[in-house]
Amino acid sequence: MRIIILGAGQVGRTAAYHLAREPANEVTVVDINDELLRELQDRIDIRTVAGSGAYPSILEAAGARHADIFIALTNSDEVNMVACQIMWKLFNKDSTRIARIRSADYTRRRQLFEEPERAFAVDVPISPEKLVTEHVVRLIQHPGALQVLDFADGRVRLVGVRALRGGALVGHKLRELPKHMKGRDARVAALYRDGQSIRPTGDTVIEHNDEVFFIAARENIRTVMNEMQKLEDPVRRVVIAGGGNIGLRLAQRLETEHQVKLIERDQRRARRISEQLAATIVLNGDAADEELLLEENIDDADIFVAVTNAEEANILSAMLAKRLGCNKVVALINRPAYAELMESGAIDVALSPQQVTIGSLLAHVRRGDVVRVHSLRRGAAEAMEAVAHGVQGEGRVIGQRIEDIPLPEGVSIGAVVREDEVIIAHHDTVIRRNDHVILFLTDRRHVEAVERLFGARGKRGR
Amino acid sequence: MNFAVVQRILGQLLMLFSLTMLPSAAVGLYYEDRNWLPFIEAFFGLLALGALVWWPARKTVRELRLRDGFLIVALFWVVLGVAGAAPLLLSRQLDLSVTDAVFESVSGFTTTGAIIFPSIDALPRSVQYYRAQVEWLGGIGIVVLAVALLPMLGVGGMQLLRAETPGPVKDTKLTPRITETAKYLWIIYVGITLSCVLAYWLAGMSGFDAVAHGFTTVSTGGNSTHDAGFAHYDSVAIELIATAFMFIGGVNFSLHFLAWRYRRLSAYFRDPEFRTFVRLLAISIALYTLVLWASEYAQEPAQALRLALFHAVAMQTTSGFVNENFTAWPGALPLLLLLSAFVGGCAGSTSGGMKVVRWLLMWKQSQREVAQLVHPSAQLPVKLGQKPIDMRVVHAVWGFFAAYVVVFGVLMISLIATGEDQVTAFAAIGACMTNVGSGLGEVASNFTSLSDAGKWICVAAMLLGRLEVFPLLVLISPTFWRR
Numbered sequence: 001m002r003i004i005i006l007g008a009g010q011v012g013r014t015a016a017y018h019l020a021r022e023p024a025n026e027v028t029v030v031d032i033n034d035e036l037l038r039e040l041q042d043r044i045d046i047r048t049v050a051g052s053g054a055y056p057s058i059l060e061a062a063g064a065r066h067a068d069i070f071i072a073l074t075n076s077d078e079v080n081m082v083a084c085q086i087m088w089k090l091f092n093k094d095s096t097r098i099a100r101i102r103s104a105d106y107t108r109r110r111q112l113f114e115e116p117e118r119a120f121a122v123d124v125p126i127s128p129e130k131l132v133t134e135h136v137v138r139l140i141q142h143p144g145a146l147q148v149l150d151f152a153d154g155r156v157r158l159v160g161v162r163a164l165r166g167g168a169l170v171g172h173k174l175r176e177l178p179k180h181m182k183g184r185d186a187r188v189a190a191l192y193r194d195g196q197s198i199r200p201t202g203d204t205v206i207e208h209n210d211e212v213f214f215i216a217a218r219e220n221i222r223t224v225m226n227e228m229q230k231l232e233d234p235v236r237r238v239v240i241a242g243g244g245n246i247g248l249r250l251a252q253r254l255e256t257e258h259q260v261k262l263i264e265r266d267q268r269r270a271r272r273i274s275e276q277l278a279a280t281i282v283l284n285g286d287a288a289d290e291e292l293l294l295e296e297n298i299d300d301a302d303i304f305v306a307v308t309n310a311e312e313a314n315i316l317s318a319m320l321a322k323r324l325g326c327n328k329v330v331a332l333i334n335r336p337a338y339a340e341l342m343e344s345g346a347i348d349v350a351l352s353p354q355q356v357t358i359g360s361l362l363a364h365v366r367r368g369d370v371v372r373v374h375s376l377r378r379g380a381a382e383a384m385e386a387v388a389h390g391v392q393g394e395g396r397v398i399g400q401r402i403e404d405i406p407l408p409e410g411v412s413i414g415a416v417v418r419e420d421e422v423i424i425a426h427h428d429t430v431i432r433r434n435d436h437v438i439l440f441l442t443d444r445r446h447v448e449a450v451e452r453l454f455g456a457r458g459k460r461g462r
Numbered sequence: 463m464n465f466a467v468v469q470r471i472l473g474q475l476l477m478l479f480s481l482t483m484l485p486s487a488a489v490g491l492y493y494e495d496r497n498w499l500p501f502i503e504a505f506f507g508l509l510a511l512g513a514l515v516w517w518p519a520r521k522t523v524r525e526l527r528l529r530d531g532f533l534i535v536a537l538f539w540v541v542l543g544v545a546g547a548a549p550l551l552l553s554r555q556l557d558l559s560v561t562d563a564v565f566e567s568v569s570g571f572t573t574t575g576a577i578i579f580p581s582i583d584a585l586p587r588s589v590q591y592y593r594a595q596v597e598w599l600g601g602i603g604i605v606v607l608a609v610a611l612l613p614m615l616g617v618g619g620m621q622l623l624r625a626e627t628p629g630p631v632k633d634t635k636l637t638p639r640i641t642e643t644a645k646y647l648w649i650i651y652v653g654i655t656l657s658c659v660l661a662y663w664l665a666g667m668s669g670f671d672a673v674a675h676g677f678t679t680v681s682t683g684g685n686s687t688h689d690a691g692f693a694h695y696d697s698v699a700i701e702l703i704a705t706a707f708m709f710i711g712g713v714n715f716s717l718h719f720l721a722w723r724y725r726r727l728s729a730y731f732r733d734p735e736f737r738t739f740v741r742l743l744a745i746s747i748a749l750y751t752l753v754l755w756a757s758e759y760a761q762e763p764a765q766a767l768r769l770a771l772f773h774a775v776a777m778q779t780t781s782g783f784v785n786e787n788f789t790a791w792p793g794a795l796p797l798l799l800l801l802s803a804f805v806g807g808c809a810g811s812t813s814g815g816m817k818v819v820r821w822l823l824m825w826k827q828s829q830r831e832v833a834q835l836v837h838p839s840a841q842l843p844v845k846l847g848q849k850p851i852d853m854r855v856v857h858a859v860w861g862f863f864a865a866y867v868v869v870f871g872v873l874m875i876s877l878i879a880t881g882e883d884q885v886t887a888f889a890a891i892g893a894c895m896t897n898v899g900s901g902l903g904e905v906a907s908n909f910t911s912l913s914d915a916g917k918w919i920c921v922a923a924m925l926l927g928r929l930e931v932f933p934l935l936v937l938i939s940p941t942f943w944r945r
């Protein structure tokens with residue numbers, strides 16, 4: 001795939017890194033800042049073009065005529081939209097155009113981006129802020145989970161959870177899971193012990209501190225969580241640090257069902273968001289101020305979410321909140337190295353906006369009909385939802401029992417969604433035409449093999 | 463520093479290079495010149511040596527760092543320069559000393575084309591072919607070939623290319639993937655070479671000569687299969703073909719790529735470096751013609767133009783082909799011709815010298831200084847075409863110029879110290895550092911008269927010139943080795 005990425009910011013850089021490491025992709029990054037580009041080009045195998053991304057001459061120089069995918073990720077919604085429109089009008093009507101649109105004011109008017117007569121040729125508007133917000137909301141809905149990822153419009157979820165003493169299944173073999181579940185079905189897709197992937201079989205014993213990824217229908221997730229750790233109480237009190245885009249969206253989503261407090265340092269900003277929020281208590285102050293946190297009963301809070309712009313501040317305030325007695329702390333961290341450092345103990349969940357965003361980009365790069373991709377474990381693993389196409393009896397997937405499908409090592413099928421029915425995969429489940437198959441890849445290097453299995457005639461193959 | 467990775471890549475490269483012995487052996491067998499055996503011996507020897515170097519480090523896979531890049535590029539050229547001497551050294555027919563064999567090999571790889579043999583016509587066919595092939599391999603760059611063929615370099619490949627590619631602005635990649643870029647460069651290079659060979663053949667050269675000269679023309683190398691060079695043919699058509707392809711070889715290959723990709727010639731004329739290159743050539747051709755005719759060295763204007771055209775292009779693209787003894791030209795012309803090699807061709811081409819774009823930038827910078835004196839508070843960016851050039855680049859160009867001059871001076875004085883006269887020393891180092899290969903004085907036609915020490919100094923000059931001084935200077939700086 002020939003890919004053009006506009007904007008070499010946090011998300012743009014991560015996208016370039018993830019996309020360029022797949023040998024089939026040719027990535028060109030466009031940005032105004034040529035220093036940034038030079039540095040980027042030294043580290044990854046991409047081409048860079050310096051200049052304003054919405055100018056036709058710059059786009060042409062970046063190879064717009066032959067691009068398969070165009071991803072506009074600059075800071076400005078307007079530049080992104082205009083660039084997509086120019087791309088469509090002047091250069092390439094067949095390319096897939098993805099644009100980062102942050103402002104909900106634009107995304108709310110669907111007719112701007114949807115046929116017929118759309119105003120801007122944006123095929124897929126994405127908003128990292130919105131994705132991160134939803135990610136946090138799912139975490140709050142499932143207390144105890146490290147990660148909750150949606151498939152098939154949320155009917156199926158992949159949940160990452162740490163197995164802790166007190167969980168019903170901890171210390172037992174996996175094959176006992178169905179007995180505990182009383183008719184409800186779930187499947188363990190992957191298991192990590194001390195950072196190493198272990199192939200889950202019926203005989204695998206779940207140990208304390210294992211990281212377990214399981215797939216289940218949405219309504220069964222709580223039951224499965226109970227198997228892995230003592231069930232936590234539903235979250236009631238939420239403290240958010242940082243009243244930026246994410247903090248504000250988060251408060252808006254949560255304030256009806258939860259008790260939300262939001263700490264914002266800038267007084268004017270605090271005032272502005274307090275006007276936009278109904279039930280949330282907006283506090284003006286420093287999130288790393290011990291006095292303020294104690295005054296606001298941080299020790300009683302169920303979850304503390306640090307989402308300011310400064311990742312160092314997020315880490316420190318989350319650690320402080322944890323020490324002061326907050327049950328669970330979440331921090332937004334951009335640098336993968338920091339996230340790795342922190343998740344090993346100091347804080348409970350390290351949120352990476354790029355990680356959350358990259359999945360929605362990857363789905364469009366994949367050959368074959370891949371509906372959704374989630375990037376996991378800082379890009380090492382991947383979960384994807386692929387549609388089985390073709391004629392019954394033809395190909396290596398359709399009409400086959402799962403045990404007969406030649407899956408590469410470390411790849412497992414977790415569930416199958418057939419129209420509205422969720423079928424948790426067993427060795428004898430037969431894949432039918434148009435099934436949505438949910439796969440878990442512990443090693444993303446097998447992506448190509450899986451693509452080949454599912455996309456004999458790729459939708460946009462090279 | 464990551465020596466295991468350097469060792470692995472070097473081993474792979476040696477094994478790859480050993481394959482290039484086979485065509486020469488085949489030529490030897492075909493023409494029955496009884497000199498094919500040394501090539502087969504060299505093939506097995508280098509293959510074994512490469513395998514020996516590669517085997518212990520074969521499993522180390524790590525990304526290359528900037529420093530590894532410099533070390534690899536320098537080692538590539540030094541090691542291959544020596545390895546390329548193997549078949550010449552092994553040949554009992556040639557009976558060369560180690561110094562002469564290495565000199566000949568390095569002179570080939572750096573596309574200098576300085577001659578160590580008293581007579582080329584007398585050489586076995588296989589050796590004649592080998593000399594042309596070595597120049598051809600060195601023309602666009604060994605590293606470029608390695609990056610295109612071996613999927614081993616990954617991201618670090620960019621560091622390597624940058625250290626090898628001539629010119630001050632090196633961040634332009636033709637395609638997103640570095641291996642693709644290298645492949646395209648080679649495809650273009652091979653394409654141009656094939657057309658050159660074909661043109662020569664159609665103009666009346668023998669098949670063997672056409673291939674050999676095609677190789678050395680496009681690579682702007684200058685090795686011929688005859689002592690008399692192009693005078694051997696005495697054909698206007700052949701000289702015009704040679705001139706055209708030397709010129710093409712002296713143009714930035716990115717421009718060739720753009721012209722080929724978009725099927726448009728406008729890429730050339732929009733490039734300020736190309737325009738200056740053409741302008742400089744036009745001025746020197748006019749000047750040489752005028753002087754040759756006015757001084758009655760050439761009887762007719764047409765004869766003067768023919769001589770001027772060929773030599774102006776041959777010297778400025780640093781090919782160093784000759785079709786007569788230009789050192790006997792009247793007045794300042796011989797020196798002027800040698801100096802034009804210091805200007806050289808375009809950046810990113812196969813030619814040597816200091817490259818037109820550097821001179822252009824230095825010229826613009828001095829104009830800027832003058833304007834600044836008149837308008838002390840004016841903002842005067844240095845521009846190339848319509849694009850302002852980062853001052854860092856301009857500083858780097860001046861730094862390069864200073865280093866080049868110092869290195870040149872040191873080498874020249876060392877050569878004088880070995881007993882050469884000043885003119886010979888100046889011309890020999892000039893011919894070697896610019897990779898033109900044709901000098902004045904004692905080294906006007908070949909370098910056989912130099913002492914062994916003098917030859918080694920010239921070998922150093924050729925490598926320093928080809929790699930544009932800095933990659934080698936980096937290696938001898940203490941900061942490079944400090945951890």
